[in-house]
Amino acid sequence: xxxxxxxxxxxxxxxxxxxxxxxxxxxxxxxxxxxxxxxxxxxxxxxxxxxxxxxxxxxxxxxxxxxxxxxxxxxxxxxxxxxxxxxxxxxxxxxxxxxxxxxxxxxxxxxxxxxxxxxxxxxxxxxxxxxxxxxxxxxxxxxxxxxxxxxxxxxxxxxxxxxxxxxxxxxxxxxxxxxxxxxxxxxxxxxxxxxxxxxxxxxxxxxxxxxxxxxxxxxxxxxxxxxxxxxxxxxxxxxxxxxxxxxxxxxxxxxxxxxxxxxxxxxxxxxxxxxxxxxxxxxxxxxxxxxxxxxxxxxxxxxxxxxxxxxxxxxxxxxxxxxxxxxx
Amino acid sequence: xxxxxxxxxxxxxxxxxxxxxxxxxxxxxxxxxxxxxxxxxxxxxxxxxxxxxxxxxxxxxxxxxxxxxxxxxxxxxxxxxxxxxxxxxxxxxxxxxxxxxxxxxxxxxxxxxxxxxxxxxxxxxxxxxxxxxxxxxxxxxxxxxxxxxxxxxxxxxxxxxxxxxxxxxxxxxxxxxxxxxxxxxxxxxxxxxxxxxxxxxxxxxxxxxxxxxxxxxxxxxxxxxxxxxxxxxxxxxxxxxxxxxxxxxxxxxxxxxxxxxxxxxxxxxxxxxxxxxxxxxxxxxxxxxxxxxxxxxxxxxxxxxxxxxxxxxxxxxxxxxxxxxxxxxxxxxxxxxxxxxxxxxxxxxxxxxxxxxxxxxxxxxxxxxxxxxxxxxxxxxxxxxxxxxxxxxxxxxxxxxxxxxxxxx
Numbered sequence: 001x002x003x004x005x006x007x008x009x010x011x012x013x014x015x016x017x018x019x020x021x022x023x024x025x026x027x028x029x030x031x032x033x034x035x036x037x038x039x040x041x042x043x044x045x046x047x048x049x050x051x052x053x054x055x056x057x058x059x060x061x062x063x064x065x066x067x068x069x070x071x072x073x074x075x076x077x078x079x080x081x082x083x084x085x086x087x088x089x090x091x092x093x094x095x096x097x098x099x100x101x102x103x104x105x106x107x108x109x110x111x112x113x114x115x116x117x118x119x120x121x122x123x124x125x126x127x128x129x130x131x132x133x134x135x136x137x138x139x140x141x142x143x144x145x146x147x148x149x150x151x152x153x154x155x156x157x158x159x160x161x162x163x164x165x166x167x168x169x170x171x172x173x174x175x176x177x178x179x180x181x182x183x184x185x186x187x188x189x190x191x192x193x194x195x196x197x198x199x200x201x202x203x204x205x206x207x208x209x210x211x212x213x214x215x216x217x218x219x220x221x222x223x224x225x226x227x228x229x230x231x232x233x234x235x236x237x238x239x240x241x242x243x244x245x246x247x248x249x250x251x252x253x254x255x256x257x258x259x260x261x262x263x264x265x266x267x268x269x270x271x272x273x274x275x276x277x278x279x280x281x282x283x284x285x286x287x288x289x290x291x292x293x294x295x296x297x298x299x300x301x302x303x304x305x306x307x308x309x310x311x312x313x314x315x316x317x318x319x320x321x322x323x324x325x326x327x328x
Numbered sequence: 329x330x331x332x333x334x335x336x337x338x339x340x341x342x343x344x345x346x347x348x349x350x351x352x353x354x355x356x357x358x359x360x361x362x363x364x365x366x367x368x369x370x371x372x373x374x375x376x377x378x379x380x381x382x383x384x385x386x387x388x389x390x391x392x393x394x395x396x397x398x399x400x401x402x403x404x405x406x407x408x409x410x411x412x413x414x415x416x417x418x419x420x421x422x423x424x425x426x427x428x429x430x431x432x433x434x435x436x437x438x439x440x441x442x443x444x445x446x447x448x449x450x451x452x453x454x455x456x457x458x459x460x461x462x463x464x465x466x467x468x469x470x471x472x473x474x475x476x477x478x479x480x481x482x483x484x485x486x487x488x489x490x491x492x493x494x495x496x497x498x499x500x501x502x503x504x505x506x507x508x509x510x511x512x513x514x515x516x517x518x519x520x521x522x523x524x525x526x527x528x529x530x531x532x533x534x535x536x537x538x539x540x541x542x543x544x545x546x547x548x549x550x551x552x553x554x555x556x557x558x559x560x561x562x563x564x565x566x567x568x569x570x571x572x573x574x575x576x577x578x579x580x581x582x583x584x585x586x587x588x589x590x591x592x593x594x595x596x597x598x599x600x601x602x603x604x605x606x607x608x609x610x611x612x613x614x615x616x617x618x619x620x621x622x623x624x625x626x627x628x629x630x631x632x633x634x635x636x637x638x639x640x641x642x643x644x645x646x647x648x649x650x651x652x653x654x655x656x657x658x659x660x661x662x663x664x665x666x667x668x669x670x671x672x673x674x675x676x677x678x679x680x681x682x683x684x685x686x687x688x689x690x691x692x693x694x695x696x697x698x699x700x701x702x703x704x705x706x707x708x709x710x711x712x713x714x715x716x717x718x719x720x721x722x723x724x725x726x727x728x729x730x731x732x733x734x735x736x737x
Contacts, residue, residue, distance in 0.1 A: 003366045003367055006367070007367070013690065017690050017694070018606070020690070020697075021632065021693060021694060024694070025698055028699060028702070029623070198402075198406075199402075199405075199410065244405055247605075247608075247613040248610050248614050249610065293409065294417075298602075299601075302597070305597045305600075305601065306594060306597050306601070309597060312593070313591050313593075316587035316590045317590075319586070320583040320587045322583075323580045324584070326569055327363060327575065327580070
């Protein structure tokens with residue numbers, strides 16, 4: 001009885017220390033506070049893109065004209081979303097996209113335009129509408145293009161101005177550019193153009209081929225460095241390698257960051273990715289596979305090892321009891 | 329050379345050459361342990377087992393780890409975690425073990441303080457134990473550098489910066505320790521050597537000494553009772569097990585040790601398989617970047633209390649306070665002036681002192697990680713640090729007036 005009391009005291013103080021050093025300290029450390037000292041709660045919106053986060057942000061910044069622009073933009077997006085899109089009619093409009101989104105791996109003003117083969121399966125509908133309407137506003141990096149630069153995809157704004165046409169193109173993408181997508185494909189389409197994953201042998205140019213001769217491998221390496229330089233010049237710095245990101249950032253951080261990078265890193269040139277919930281799960285699955293590859297094995301072996309020690313302890317208890325039986 | 333008879337068994341053969349029967353008797357079957365002790369006394373064996381796990385897993389990691397600033401991070405996070413069969417298991421055992429070993433050390437230390445196991449006759453047990461604590465701290469710190477993540481780098485930067493306090497700056501001590509102006513390759517390779525060779529040797533030596541110091545004064549017991557071990561052992565040997573106050577280490581106490589270790593390993597492997605993250609700071613999964621300071625720099629949890637004693641003060645005063653905090657516990661057997669070897673709950677004011685110490689160290693640990701930019705936390709940190717520094721002199725005073733407890737009362 002006395003030993004159980006002592007055990008309870010030991011467990012209590014151990015858990016108290018753990019609580020203070022881990023959950024509590026991390027909560028206090030990553031508290032976001034605005035200029036007035038109020039705590040900002042960045043919450044995941046479940047991958048719904050209706051501009052809430054952007055509007056709150058503009059409000060917080062106290063910029064009236066920005067706020068009005070954001071509100072008007074997302075109201076427009078909502079209006080287009082209500083239109084019935086015609087996929088067949090959208091095919092012609094999608095032709096405009098193909099000029100850049102053709103899988104040719106050509107850098108266009110800083111980045112390689114993504115391949116849209118599975119865009120319908122991984123991106124959110126409202127986000128796609130917003131993106132065609134105004135790429136900088138949709139990806140919440142308009143601050144970056146406020147003065148002299150134009151978003152590399154900005155030209156689409158002048159080419160596709162009719163709301164019905166946008167609705168048609170988006171309907172076409174959702175219908176014809178979807179299909180089954182593997183986690184790796186989802187990652188490659190959504191993130192790869194900026195972020196390498198060296199543990200997955202992915203660079204900004206895609207999967208690194210196996211070369212027979214060192215000369216070819218080196219030539220390829222130079223191509224990768226050139227591409228990285230272009231991305232670096234465009235983004236301000238080379239976006240981090242994501243090999244270990246699944247371990248380096250919390251679940252909550254990943255979610256809110258992908259939904260709206262500004263929420264975690266104000267002023268960043270990282271654009272909103274615009275993934276739908278399914279798209280996010282796919283990307284997360286790939287990053288987990290690369291960054292935490294032992295997950296399956298852990299779950300397979302864990303119960304066996306723990307089971308062994310439970311059995312071990314039971315036998316040890318019997319041995320102890322037999323040894324101590326006639327001592328008191 | 330002595331005369332050797334023909335041996336009739338392997339045991340006899342070995343006994344003639346190694347005296348293994350004597351060894352077995354002295355170290356096991358007639359190494360007497362008081363009967364009146366609880367599971368907290370099994371922490372020594374738990375520590376030995378954990379150290380064993382750390383050595384074995386460390387040897388496996390050592391086969392693939394690359395002590396080079398360009399390769400270190402990937403050798404740990406990719407080669408060992410993805411390419412080496414069960415590399416992830418060794419790494420998780422090593423990572424969890426490194427953290428949990430300190431939890432057990434602290435439990436072991438507080439057990440010693442609570443029951444007065446450092447007092448007259450047992451000073452060397454305490455001193456060699458404190459030596460082990462310091463050696464383990466150095467071992468843990470040097471090991472934390474090796475994955476070369478963001479926190480490795482910046483913790484290394486901050487801790488070595490301590491040695492630029494006061495006039496030390498002039499001697500270029502920091503640069504001498506680092507082998508460079510900032511942590512770099514020289515820093516990594518020398519910490520690698522310390523971690524895998526020199527410090528483990530020191531630890532093994534100290535463990536042997538720590539065990540040795542137990543042999544004559546014997547292990548303390550729950551009541552702090554003075555036992556005539558010879559008399560009690562004779563009773564045991566005469567078969568009067570109930571009357572005897574002692575038990576042999578093997579197999580009687582060992583059976584309890586083994587049971588406690590079994591339960592401990594359930595927890596240990598639960599952490600290894602299902603909660604290894606508790607021991608690994610996420611920041612350390614970002615590769616070291618000398619140009620990007622993390623928002624918060626803090627040591628591993630087991631160093632937080634001494635880090636917090638350093639933090640509220642200016643650089644030089646902080647260094648002194650930190651030095652005092654590191655050394656203070658060594659002096660425990662000499663500043664406790666009380667005549668009693670007894671558990672804290674029988675020692676009046678000492679009991680209050682004990683709980684204040686425990687709670688103060690937990691408070692320091694928590695505050696060491698909390699952002700000091702918050703004025704409340706900064707104030708609490710200062711109060712806790714001063715409380716710790718004051719506890720030493722207070723102990724001298726309260727134990728000077730402690731009355732002798734009448735034994736057997």
